[in-house]
Amino acid sequence: xxxxxxxxxxxxxxxxxxxxxxxxxxxxxxxxxRLYCSLSDSCECDFKPNIRDLEWDLYKNxxxxxxxQDIVSEEVAxxxxxxxxxxxxxxxxxxxxxxxxxxxxxxxxxxxxxxxxSSPYVHQFIPxxxxxxxxxxxxxxxxxxxWVKGNxxxxxxxxxxxxxxxxxxxxxxxxxxxxxxxxxxxxRTNYRKAIYVFIGTSGEEVINRKALESRQAGRDRExxxxxxxxxxxxxxxxxxxxxxxxxxxxxxxxxxxxxxPFLPLSRRHVERCVRAQLCQRGSCGRxxxxxxxxxxxxxxxxxxxxxxxxxxxxxxxKINFFL
Ligand SMILES: Nc1ncnc2c1ncn2[C@@H]1O[C@H](COP(=O)(O)OP(=O)(O)O)[C@@H](O)[C@H]1O
Ligand SMILES: [Mg+2]
Numbered sequence: 001x002x003x004x005x006x007x008x009x010x011x012x013x014x015x016x017x018x019x020x021x022x023x024x025x026x027x028x029x030x031x032x033x034r035l036y037c038s039l040s041d042s043c044e045c046d047f048k049p050n051i052r053d054l055e056w057d058l059y060k061n062x063x064x065x066x067x068x069q070d071i072v073s074e075e076v077a078x079x080x081x082x083x084x085x086x087x088x089x090x091x092x093x094x095x096x097x098x099x100x101x102x103x104x105x106x107x108x109x110x111x112x113x114x115x116x117x118s119s120p121y122v123h124q125f126i127p128x129x130x131x132x133x134x135x136x137x138x139x140x141x142x143x144x145x146x147w148v149k150g151n152x153x154x155x156x157x158x159x160x161x162x163x164x165x166x167x168x169x170x171x172x173x174x175x176x177x178x179x180x181x182x183x184x185x186x187x188r189t190n191y192r193k194a195i196y197v198f199i200g201t202s203g204e205e206v207i208n209r210k211a212l213e214s215r216q217a218g219r220d221r222e223x224x225x226x227x228x229x230x231x232x233x234x235x236x237x238x239x240x241x242x243x244x245x246x247x248x249x250x251x252x253x254x255x256x257x258x259x260x261p262f263l264p265l266s267r268r269h270v271e272r273c274v275r276a277q278l279c280q281r282g283s284c285g286r287x288x289x290x291x292x293x294x295x296x297x298x299x300x301x302x303x304x305x306x307x308x309x310x311x312x313x314x315x316x317x318k319i320n321f322f323l
């Protein structure tokens with residue numbers, strides 16, 4: 001009887017187990033999956049989406065952002081429930097500084113992969129770091145394209161976060177066009193399972209104007225609807241040279257699934273940010289610090305002083321000052 005050479009065993013086993021993994025309804029596949037994942041560093045093994053905990057965290061720990069909470073939890077759940085999505089999930093976060101955009105994007109990474117934001121399948125781009133020279137756009141275009149392509153080949157479940165889009169050189173993001181649309185297969189890779197999140201302050205004027213009108217009319221921020229803002233955000237970023245989407249075919253071809261508006265934060269939201277931070281540090285009862293930090297922020301516009309100009313940014317630093 002022929003025996004399998006020991007050196008070949010792990011590779012063979014991995015191949016067999018990976019074939020078995022293709023049958024998710026097989027009752028024994030759970031056992032094989034665990035065995036396979038203990039031997040392999042496949043991204044499907046690190047991919048452990050936990051939509052319930054994501055929703056819980058979003059609704060409990062993000063203050064004053066009903067639209068972002070609803071859209072992000074809805075879109076992520078809808079996308080992940082579909083075993084073979086016909087296009088990737090593309091979200092674009094907009095709003096003033098300190099309103100929770102980066103916070104929400106990191107929650108996404110946290111609840112999708114077992115190794116959270118340190119997963120090798122969560123990729124973050126920061127223009128000032130990765131694309132600092134506007135005169136090198138052509139070079140960056142090639143690099144970004146082959147980089148995204150390479151990562152998708154490695155892991156169809158890759159998550160790409162593009163922060164500080166307002167500093168992204170115009171024209172660069174269009175290189176992603178073939179990855180973001182619904183066409184079949186690009187570069188022989190299934191790229192429709194990927195998630196892209198763009199994050200930037202552009203569009204803040206239209207969002208803040210809508211929030212102000214709503215507030216002046218005595219309405220709750222919960223009454224502002226997604227439909228009130230979508231077209232205005234798309235227009236604003238398409239026409240702005242500092243949005244990363246200036247005259248972008250990504251916007252023109254409607255490749256962004258949803259624009260996610262982050263509303264400006266009121267004093268009561270800043271107070272919640274301070275209280276949450278204080279509790280994390282074991283000083284829950286310091287109402288005096290809540291008062292001092294929230295009272296020390298600047299609120300605009302001048303008549304009304306409704307919204308914190310820096311959102312909840314710098315809250316930890318200010319707490320240090322008063323504690
Ligand atoms: N809506 C919010 N709810 C809870 N914390 C917030 C909110 N907005 C901002 N923060 C806190 O303020 C700080 C800055 O937020 P961040 O997400 O980096 O803002 P942005 O990316 O919109 O500029 C972080 O510590 C974050 O936890
Ligand atoms: Mg940010």
